[in-house]
Amino acid sequence: MSIVGGLALFDLAARISKQPFIPEMSDVFVRIFELLTDQDVLSDFNRSLQNLFLGFTISVVFGILIGVLCGRYDTVERTLRPYLNLMLTSPSILFVPIYFAIFGISRWAIIVLIIDYSVFFLIVSVTTAVQSVSKETVEMASVFGATEKQTLRLIYLPSAMPVIFTALRVTVGRAVKGMINGELFIAVVGIGARSQSFARQLDMVGVFALAIIVVCIALLLGAFLNVFDKRVNSWAPQARASK
Numbered sequence: 001m002s003i004v005g006g007l008a009l010f011d012l013a014a015r016i017s018k019q020p021f022i023p024e025m026s027d028v029f030v031r032i033f034e035l036l037t038d039q040d041v042l043s044d045f046n047r048s049l050q051n052l053f054l055g056f057t058i059s060v061v062f063g064i065l066i067g068v069l070c071g072r073y074d075t076v077e078r079t080l081r082p083y084l085n086l087m088l089t090s091p092s093i094l095f096v097p098i099y100f101a102i103f104g105i106s107r108w109a110i111i112v113l114i115i116d117y118s119v120f121f122l123i124v125s126v127t128t129a130v131q132s133v134s135k136e137t138v139e140m141a142s143v144f145g146a147t148e149k150q151t152l153r154l155i156y157l158p159s160a161m162p163v164i165f166t167a168l169r170v171t172v173g174r175a176v177k178g179m180i181n182g183e184l185f186i187a188v189v190g191i192g193a194r195s196q197s198f199a200r201q202l203d204m205v206g207v208f209a210l211a212i213i214v215v216c217i218a219l220l221l222g223a224f225l226n227v228f229d230k231r232v233n234s235w236a237p238q239a240r241a242s243k
Helices: 002-017 025-036 039-072 074-089 092-103 107-131 135-143 148-185 190-200 204-232 237-242
Strands: none
Touching (some): 002 025, 025 204, 039 074, 039 107, 092 148, 107 148, 148 204, 190 204
């Protein structure tokens, strides 16, 4: 109801102001239908989603792996912390010229930017999650003869999973931002290129329609992760309480 109310207020503002850069929502929804039935646009979405999936997957693999190592071993965390802080505090868009120089106008330049937007946030989140695991539980496992591999697999990862999935839902949004910025500034292809084309033509209806589609994609991915989270972490007290 909140979303419907917000769209209704926006539509009312558009009808009252009559400004060309504030389109009416009825026109936007008609354009959304047109875009989703246009083969060229669907091809752009397919290309963009492939880059998003690949970049996000690489970010998840390395983000969780490095995050677990940083959380478990102080030496690794102290070694990588300066670089993590540097990459988190620096706007990722600053590295676009570097990625363009290295990879040129290719999909890998976009994928690397998606990873840049995603992996460092995920590493820090996973590190914090692992470090918050009960030390008493770890010590008890050690007393009963658990190996380091068993401790990581049976204690650290399951205990950190609820926080990791929360970080993954935020990371999805960051990955979508990286995808759009990469397509806008590095390789003019995909959804970003289509949006840029609409903007140059002053077609604000098309710009808003694409923006809504991209937001819906991010929300759907977040919802999928939320469902997966409830399945994986069904043992956790907060997951049982939500049921």
